Amino acid sequence: MKKLIAGAILLGASSMAFAQPGCGVGAMVWKGQSGIAPHVLAATTNGIFGNQTFGMTTGTLGCQTNESVQSMAMYMDSNIDKVARDMSRGSGENLETLAVLLGVDEADRGEFSRLLQDNFASVFPNADTTSDQAVDAIVTLLEKNERLSKYVA
């Protein structure tokens, strides 16, 4: 199941305009207006998503070797503001999604949420934190946690 999810999320990867999440690049948190002009977005209503179709390549994701962590990096890259928000609250759909991508069992999800909430300031040390720095910090936190280290092994 985990593998399937990773596959599904990587399927969406090629449509993102960044190079290799999980590789020390990543999006800056709270980067402000996304740079897409509103009228262009309006066109998406009836949709301009055309070119990303089925035969997507997943690309080569070099740096993070763990597939779950790669998926998490990918997800955080495009949803970093919402992930940070849910993490500070210790609950929410985006935090759930991280847990699913890492394959965290339901029994361990409370511990997972608590750990990330308690250590929010170390995951996001300042307002210029990038998603990849946050991913690295999360991996480090999990590795040090007895119950959760197995999910990033």
Added chain:
Amino acid sequence: MPPRTLPGLTFGLLLTAATGTIASTPTPDKLAELAASDAWLTLGHYHPDTLGSGHTSQADDASFFLAEDGDSDPRAELQATIDAITAPVTGDPNDHARCQFPARDAWIRSHLELPQPAVNCTDFNDWKGDLNTRAVTMVFAASYLNSPSSMFGHTFLRLDPPKEDGETNLLLANTISYAADAAEHDSEILFAYRGIVGGYPGITSVRPYYEMVKVYSDIENRDLWEYELNLTQDEVDQMLAHTWEIRNRNFDYYFFDENCAYRLLALIDVARPGTQLLDEVSTHAIPSDTIRWIVDRNLVADVTYRPSSATKVEHALESLDSHERQLSAAIANGYVQVDDAEVQSLSESSKANVLDATYDYVRHQTQAEDWPRDFAAPLSHNLLVARSQLDDQPSIGPPERPEVRDDQGHDTMRVGVGAGYTGARHYTELSLRPAYHDLLDPPAGYRPGAQLQFLRLDTRLYSDHQEVQVERLVGVGIRSLTPRDAFFTPLSWQVSFGGRRSEMPDGDRIFTPYLEGGAGGTWRLGSGLRALAIVTGDLEISKHMRRGYDIAPGVDLSLLHQGDQISLMTGVRSKAWIVSDQHREDRLYLEGSWHLGRDYSVKASLERKHHYDRYETLWQLGFRAYF
């Protein structure tokens, strides 16, 4: 681990076993019967020709057909498909017709017993395995008034994985959209023009749901409604197989009929033969109407509401008390710091609510109003660090689901009959409006303060000389009246063009093309009452005017109440015509609608007008029905 999908022949066999009408070889009669069946015509996207008795496919792509004249000959295409799916496999099995057209293969084999060349469709099976779909949900993105091309809403399909355990996560599910492949640099006007005449190729695409949520819910601030369809696994499989057939194939995109909603209806028709949703489409397929059709055909198992981030922010701010709201506005604007005593002295739960609502508001404003990053990012960081120190404080719950869904609002086509008096003559009036909603229509299921009219035509029969006159033709009429408050300061705006009767100095009423627009503000006055002040500009063109045209700056001040039983609007409109014939035009008006459910309204209006130094009292009373 869910079972990997078996090759396409599996469900072909399953369907074969389930039906009793199996012919061993296709006799010419049987072939003709199958070629004329709704299911085959749906699979080939064939539609009856306007002239003659033939059929033509809507696919604009030669690779979609196996027969040379397959796009206009369903029977030849069926024969060619039968030949191809029974042909021996040579070369790459993924190029074999059984792999290229798995939905046709399954359907044909459910009616005919044919030789089964063994073929391993690895590409299709991998794709289907990745999609891992148990249920299909039609997602409706509610209308978004600030962009004309989105006003009818938008629909796409979400492919839901089996609900087996805690690993099911719908944000990670995939979605299928049918969209115009417009070049990104095309302007909105060019986009609209080419969309109408068919200048864009339409493309079927797959994206993860979280990206759609980001675009519609976070950036465009549109609420999402999720309608889970009650398709069986076989029906879901057939839909996916057909999606595979039409992926990367071109179907030209047309805004009004062959649009995003239309192609999805075709997928549902393929999944459940006999549904014939496309039969509902006449001149246009408005996404909210297509939702009505799937609800009417009992295709919906469950409905879920996903509020947009703007809806959530508004809800979070509304759930604060007045002191908390003030504090939140002060933090967001930088007057109070997150670690100031005023914030620290709040109770834990109150602090959590203020921090949550303020963060959501700051993010929303950064997105919608371009707040500068060097202000918003450090503030966002401070808010979240402070919030992360509050353990076990639940966040503010989600907004309640609206009682009336968008698809449960009044139907969009309106017919009105009425009688009235112009101050000089009596008349009866017939009013037709194909779409969509005005401020005095039943408001349930529509955005408050939003109006969008297309091709409204009012025709009058004057009783004195039995004279018929076109009174008004509204090409497009839009009003967006969103209230301003301490947190949000949207501009109210309106624009309309078409033709209307305009009174000349000699008293004649001449039909003139017009263009009018306006901008201003709207404010809440207590519950259910809004006040608006709009600065307007009018342009009329007529050879009866001294200079051939006239321009009028003006103001419009009014009060608006939109209720489930009664909607009322009253105010003054004043214009000064300044080019051809300098004079004032002032109106004091009261208009009201009494809503009889969501299908009918009684509409009345009363107006006192001052124009060319004449005073007149006008009235009208009528009945409106929605279809």
